[in-house]
Amino acid sequence: MIFPVSRCALRCLHRPGGRTFPTSAMEVAFRGVRKVLCVAEKNDAAKGIADLLSKGRMRRREGLSKFNKIYEFDYHLCGQNVTMIMTSVSGHLLAHDFQMQFRKWQSCNPLVLFEAEIEKYCPENFVDIKKTLERETRLCQALVIWTDCDREGENIGFEIIHVCKAVKPSLQVWRARFSEITPRAVTMACENLTQPDQRVSDAVDVRQELDLRIGAAFTRFQTLRLQKIFPQVLAEQLISYGSCQFPTLGFVVERFKAIQAFVPEIFHRIKVTHDHRDGVVEFSWKRHRLFNHTACLVLYQLCMEDPRATVVEVSSKAKSKWRPQALDTVELEKLASRKLRISAKETMRIAEKLYTQGYISYPRTETNIFPRDLNLTALVEQQTPEEAIYPAVPAPVRKCPQCNKDMVLKTKKSGGFYLSCTGFPECRSVMWLPDFVLEACRDESVCPVCQPHPVHRLKLKCKRGSLPPTMPLEFIGCIGGCDETLREILNLRFSQGPPRACPPASQPPGYLQAGQSLNRMDSSQHSHPLPPDTRQPRPLKALARNLPPATAAGENDSVVCNCGQEAVLLTVRKEGPNQGRQFYKCPAGSCSFFLWASGSCPDPPSSAPRPPGGSLGRPPGSGNRPGGAGGPGDDSGGGTSCLCSQAAVTRTVQKDGPNKGRQFHTCAKPRAQQCGFFQWVDENVAPGASGAVPWPGGGGNTRGPQSTSKRARASSSDPGSTAKKPRKCSLCHQPGHTRPFCPQGRGG
Numbered sequence: 162m163i164f165p166v167s168r169c170a171l172r173c174l175h176r177p178g179g180r181t182f183p184t185s186a187m188e189v190a191f192r193g194v195r196k197v198l199c200v201a202e203k204n205d206a207a208k209g210i211a212d213l214l215s216k217g218r219m220r221r222r223e224g225l226s227k228f229n230k231i232y233e234f235d236y237h238l239c240g241q242n243v244t245m246i247m248t249s250v251s252g253h254l255l256a257h258d259f260q261m262q263f264r265k266w267q268s269c270n271p272l273v274l275f276e277a278e279i280e281k282y283c284p285e286n287f288v289d290i291k292k293t294l295e296r297e298t299r300l301c302q303a304l305v306i307w308t309d310c311d312r313e314g315e316n317i318g319f320e321i322i323h324v325c326k327a328v329k330p331s332l333q334v335w336r337a338r339f340s341e342i343t344p345r346a347v348t349m350a351c352e353n354l355t356q357p358d359q360r361v362s363d364a365v366d367v368r369q370e371l372d373l374r375i376g377a378a379f380t381r382f383q384t385l386r387l388q389k390i391f392p393q394v395l396a397e398q399l400i401s402y403g404s405c406q407f408p409t410l411g412f413v414v415e416r417f418k419a420i421q422a423f424v425p426e427i428f429h430r431i432k433v434t435h436d437h438r439d440g441v442v443e444f445s446w447k448r449h450r451l452f453n454h455t456a457c458l459v460l461y462q463l464c465m466e467d468p469r470a471t472v473v474e475v476s477s478k479a480k481s482k483w484r485p486q487a488l489d490t491v492e493l494e495k496l497a498s499r500k501l502r503i504s505a506k507e508t509m510r511i512a513e514k515l516y517t518q519g520y521i522s523y524p525r526t527e528t529n530i531f532p533r534d535l536n537l538t539a540l541v542e543q544q545t546p547e548e549a550i551y552p553a554v555p556a557p558v559r560k561c562p563q564c565n566k567d568m569v570l571k572t573k574k575s576g577g578f579y580l581s582c583t584g585f586p587e588c589r590s591v592m593w594l595p596d597f598v599l600e601a602c603r604d605e606s607v608c609p610v611c612q613p614h615p616v617h618r619l620k621l622k623c624k625r626g627s628l629p630p631t632m633p634l635e636f637i638g639c640i641g642g643c644d645e646t647l648r649e650i651l652n653l654r655f656s657q658g659p660p661r662a663c664p665p666a667s668q669p670p671g672y673l674q675a676g677q678s679l680n681r682m683d684s685s686q687h688s689h690p691l692p693p694d695t696r697q698p699r700p701l702k703a704l705a706r707n708l709p710p711a712t713a714a715g716e717n718d719s720v721v722c723n724c725g726q727e728a729v730l731l732t733v734r735k736e737g738p739n740q741g742r743q744f745y746k747c748p749a750g751s752c753s754f755f756l757w758a759s760g761s762c763p764d765p766p767s768s769a770p771r772p773p774g775g776s777l778g779r780p781p782g783s784g785n786r787p788g789g790a791g792g793p794g795d796d797s798g799g800g801t802s803c804l805c806s807q808a809a810v811t812r813t814v815q816k817d818g819p820n821k822g823r824q825f826h827t828c829a830k831p832r833a834q835q836c837g838f839f840q841w842v843d844e845n846v847a848p849g850a851s852g853a854v855p856w857p858g859g860g861g862n863t864r865g866p867q868s869t870s871k872r873a874r875a876s877s878s879d880p881g882s883t884a885k886k887p888r889k890c891s892l893c894h895q896p897g898h899t900r901p902f903c904p905q906g907r908g909g
Contacts, residue, residue, distance in 0.1 A: 187354065190333065191239040191303065198301040199247040199337075200294065200321050202308040204229050205517035207249035209342045210307055214245065214351070224248060226289040231297070238351060246297055247307075250290050254320040255281045257373050271382040275374050283324075291324055298325040303333040306357060307350075310338050311525055316365035318357055340532075342519045375404045429457040431464065439591075480586075487529045556603050557583075559616045559641060564588040565818065570603055570619070580640075592640070595651055597627035604637050611641030629901040650901060722747040722754035730758065803828040803838035811842060 201207035208230070211219045215234030224231045232247040263269055263277045283291050298304070304325050306318035322334055336357045337350040379402035388395050428450040435442045451457040488496065493512065494505040503511070512524035531537070557567030561582040568580045568590070578601040580592040594601060600622035607615040622635045628650065638647045647653075720728040728745040743758035801809040809826040824842040828835040889896050892903045 188240040191241045191243075194238075194241055194243055194302040194333070196244045196246060196301040197236075197238065197303045197305055198294075198297050198325070199245055199305045199307050200318075201247065201249040202314055202317055203251065203513075203517065204249045205514070206307070206309075206342065207232060207247050209517055209519060210347050211245070211247040213342070213344050213347050214247075219247075224289075224293040225296070226251075226293060229290055229293065231293070236351075239354075246301060248293060248297065250294075250317065250321065251287065253313075253317055254283060254287055254291060254324065256284055257281060257369050259373075259377070266381055266385070271378045271385075274378040274381070277374075279370055279373065281320075281323075294321065294324050295328045298328045298332060301332070303335065305335045305337055305354065307337050307339075309523055309525070310340065311523065312361050312365050313525070315358055315361040319359070319362040322357065341522045342517060372404055376402055379407075426452060428452045429454050431457065431461055433464075433470075439589075440593075487531050489527050489529045490525050492529070493524065557617075558603055558619065559611075560613050561588060561590050563590045564816075565613075568592075570601060592653060594653075595627075597624040598622070598651070599624055606637065608639040608641050608643060610643050611639060616641035632901075646901060649899070720745045720756065728754060728756070801826045801840065804836035805830065805838075809838060809840075 199207075199210070201210060211232035211234060214236055215232075219232045219234040222231050222233065228251060229249050234245055234247075236243060236245045238245070257279050258264070259274065260278045260280055263274065269277070304322065306321060308314035308318045308321075318336065325332055326334075334357065335354040337347075338353070338355055339346045339350040380400065383402060384395075384398070384400045387400055388398070429452070430450040431446055433444040433446075435444070451460075490509075494508050497503045497508040498505065509524065512521065515521045516524055555569035555571065558570055558580060559568050560566070561568050561584065564582065564584045564587070566582055566584040566588065568582050571579055571581045573579060575596075577596050578594045578598055580594075582588045582590045598621055600620070602620050604618040604620050606618050608618060616639065618637050618639045620635075620637050625634060628634065632650075638644055640647070640651070640653055642648060642653075720730075722728045722745070726748055729748045730743055730745055733739045733742045733744070745754070745756040745758065747754045803809045803826075805828060807829060810829040811824055811826055814820045814823045814825070826838070826840045826842060828838045830836070888899070890898055890903050891900045
């Protein structure tokens with residue numbers, strides 16, 4: 162397993178047979194030891210270990226090999242003050258070969274090589290390293306092996322022991338076990354010295370001997386044999402054989418032949434999709450495909466005769482995104498080749514360099530399990546000063562209207578763009594940009610009017626022909642809701658997975674009402690458009706600014722817009738989750754005032770019984786009750802009832818935020834079957850109290866003439882405003898089109 166090293170995490174790799182000793186036994190063993198020879202696998206590792214143990218106070222001198230230096234420093238080891246002499250080898254110090262009488266190709270039959278005697282020898286280019294070890298061993302009383310903690314490293318360690326013990330048989334031998342070159346790792350390795358594992362080294366010797374015998378025998382056999390058969394072509398060719406490479410080549414050739422012999426066949430399948438507000442759903446066919454076109458066509462025509470499908474079963478399962486798995490050597494090479502286009506050899510060279518510099522653990526490993534004491538949090542915190550990481554982290558564009566977390570710009574698999582909440586999967590709020598948006602990125606400029614701050618603008622590049630002629634294809638715009646033209650062209654809206662209950666009265670409309678679908682609403686009334694020179698795109702204001710001022714006793718409790726005029730009460734007519742819901746807006750359209758009627762929710766499903774009397778959420782018999790409130794917050798009639806004409810339940814807000822700990826009434830049914838009723842408990846005041854918010858559409862006699870004032874404003878007080886008028890262009894004031902598609906705008 163390969164993982165970044167931590168300054169506070171280490172796992173000592175204890176091999177079977179590598180016995181550890183108590184501190185008292187170590188102190189006894191090191192009595193009389195004045196100099197300790199330490200040998201690492203490479204010069205970089207020796208230099209790094211010596212620098213960490215000496216804390217930068219080591220002394221360097223030359224050895225007989227110019228590539229392998231010697232580092233000296235004083236150290237307190239096992240209760241003794243000793244002089245540490247750190248040097249290194251360059252991989253394997255010894256090699257295997259046949260005895261002299263079997264080395265010539267014509268000296269024996271290739272079959273004899275499977276039983277011929279094999280000896281170990283030191284290659285000529287490593288003789289200087291061997292002489293350095295022999296010279297330093299004569300001056301030391303103990304030897305500590307600091308080679309890598311894998312099989313090859315253990316075998317290299319025994320090669321060093323073999324050379325040193327040949328000079329000084331009484332030499333004490335110890336093994337330092339570590340997984341990374343860090344101060345904590347090397348210090349703990351010194352404090353927990355073990356014995357080398359002979360069994361691991363013997364396993365490597367067996368593997369090397371098999372490679373030599375199999376490779377030499379088969380290479381001699383097939384080369385001599387094929388040279389006799391094809392003397393003109395292979396007279397001077399060497400046809401080698403490797404015990405690992407040759408079988409692998411056979412797998413590659415076999416797969417190549419299978420691909421070449423493949424005969425393609427045309428098949429047909431039926432594709433069924435469903436367009437949903439959360440995206441396009443594609444259904445899978447149980448038969449997958451048919452190779453008979455006629456049979457597939459018959460099934461297709463049967464489906465088209467009755468195109469309405471019935472969902473008979475819905476099954477869902479949670480999908481978890483697990484943390485990345487640790488890399489072993491093979492996975493590291495595969496990932497580097499696929500993602501970084503780096504060869505396996507270059508990958509391991511870079512990994513070895515990172516290991517010797519203390520950045521990662523030992524790269525040659527077959528495990529993919531993190532050690533128990535590995536502190537991943539500390540590893541991540543070490544990367545925070547790295548500036549190269551930040552461009553890979555998407556910058557937030559705005560706050561999520563549901564959970565108030567950051568929303569970032571992401572790319573779909575198909576190439577489109579969308580805004581996604583960082584709280585996914587708990588929060589599924591998302592805003593999809595249309596497919597004609599070719600490029601999108603966050604601009605550093607912030608919209609000064611959209612709430613909540615900051616709302617960054619986006620740099621957009623659209624497809625030619627997708628925008629009105631007056632608009633450029635590349636522009637910077639705000640998607641926070643202030644630019645009505647851009648919002649209409651891009652059809653900006655939030656969508657979510659499961660529907661939520663009606664938002665509380667304290668939710669600001671500047672959030673674009675992400676809890677429900679943001680389809681544009683066709684109301685029962687239409688306001689007059691403004692002249693072109695005065696109409697400006699305005700953001701939706703926070704609800705705190707939209708709330709009417711408190712009225713004195715005796716005055717009517719009407720809703721006033723930002724212009725100071727009495728707001729009109731409209732009803733959503735367009736099909737969608739908000740159909741039937743009432744809201745207030747400016748009668749003249751001169752301000753961007755918008756307010757859902759308090760407690761107003763969409764009509765419950767047809768299967769749910771509606772309360773008698775026709776009033777929204779009114780318990781039975783409460784419409785004309787003398788002295789009654791007639792609203793869902795009335796507790797005088799045996800508790801609050803929801804839109805299903807059932808007793809509502811009281812719950813408490815648990816999520817962190819301004820409303821945490823606040824109680825509210827909601828429907829008692831399961832979440833998927835709720836009618837959408839919602840009301841704060843602290844707003845459930847007695848009828849007739851000063852400042853109480855009336856229930857929209859309520860009746861009864863408790864308010865006298867004022868009980869129907871809002872409905873009267875929406876239906877009979879202004880005949881001119883209640884008449885159904887066709888939509889007109891705000892530029893030329895002619896019906897039939899809107900401003901972005903106005904002929905006068907194109908002509909200008």
